[in-house]
Amino acid sequence: MEPFSPYPELTERMTSLWERAMRIAARFALAFGLAAVSAIAVAIAVADNLFGQIFLVLFTTLALWIPYVLVLTMFDQWRARPRRVKASEAVVTVSAKPDVSAFERDWQRLVALAPQQGERLAAIKSSIDRSRASLGDAALDPDAHDLCVLIDRRLPELVAHELHDLPPDDHGRRKQVDGLIDLVEQFARHCGRQREGASGERSREAEILRRRFEARLAEHSPEL
Incomplete structure (x- = not known):
């Protein structure tokens, strides 16, 4: 038997918030990795000395981090959009049929x-x-x-x-x-x-x- 929760709505809401937080954290981590890789490539191509490369990597990583987060967010929304459209069409098709x-x-x-x-x-x-x-x-x-x-x-x-x-x-x-x-x-x-x-x-x-x-x-x- 499943344990009884006196606050089922609160439990579901907390679970939903936790899953959303994990998705956002994963998105930020992936964006940081992409920004770091891009920054390293830029530093190697532009700077000649080690100090300049390190400074350029740090600065470029912080500068590209948030833009990469926005790009990943827009990509996730675009990827989820066709599924929502197909689901809405399926609902219309089913509801149009007689019961x-x-x-x-x-x-x-x-x-x-x-x-x-x-x-x-x-x-x-x-x-x-x-x-x-x-x-x-x-x-x-x-x-x-x-x-x-x-x-x-x-x-x-x-x-x-x-x-x-x-x-x-x-x-x-x-x-x-x-x-x-x-x-x-x-x-x-x-x-x-x-x-x-x-x-x-x-x-x-x-x-x-x-x-x-x-x-x-x-x-x-x-x-x-």
């Missing part, structure tokens, strides 16, 4: 609440996934775009809200889960017909399903 794992967890919970309908739910999920992959290629079709929005955003929100606000009694919980499964199945069928290019009142049916989604979501609190 698939949260929806998958909610779907698995739905399956656990209705184990006797496991095959039915698997077929619904498979149909929705196929529809999303197919409809995503039809970028110029407004109906396909609307369905993609429902699949990516509204459907996960609906499932999450429904599972969060389940009634405490078994009968009410079973009734709400069955109603959710029926609604999602109707939505999966509509997406399948849209995927297969079936004609008919597709826009009207999509609007009805969208309104049912919104009505179900409106029954729950906005915050989970």
Whole structure:
């Protein structure tokens, strides 16, 4: 077991300050070494006698020490900058992707609440996934775009809200889960017909399903 520290924030801060001090000390030491080497080279090239060389080495070392520290500091900052840029790009890329794992967890919970309908739910999920992959290629079709929005955003929100606000009694919980499964199945069928290019009142049916989604979501609190 790790020892318990009554002041964890103070300990972390002291550790961070110590590491920073060590980095600064190493930078000053390296800068002093570079300044000394440069000073020796200058002294050998300029001075003829030993006394003049020693004086020139000391003077040049002190004169070049701080500039070398600044150069090393700027070099460390430049070397660390690409890593920070790449990290920020990675954060943007990850955040732009939909939270698939949260929806998958909610779907698995739905399956656990209705184990006797496991095959039915698997077929619904498979149909929705196929529809999303197919409809995503039809970028110029407004109906396909609307369905993609429902699949990516509204459907996960609906499932999450429904599972969060389940009634405490078994009968009410079973009734709400069955109603959710029926609604999602109707939505999966509509997406399948849209995927297969079936004609008919597709826009009207999509609007009805969208309104049912919104009505179900409106029954729950906005915050989970």
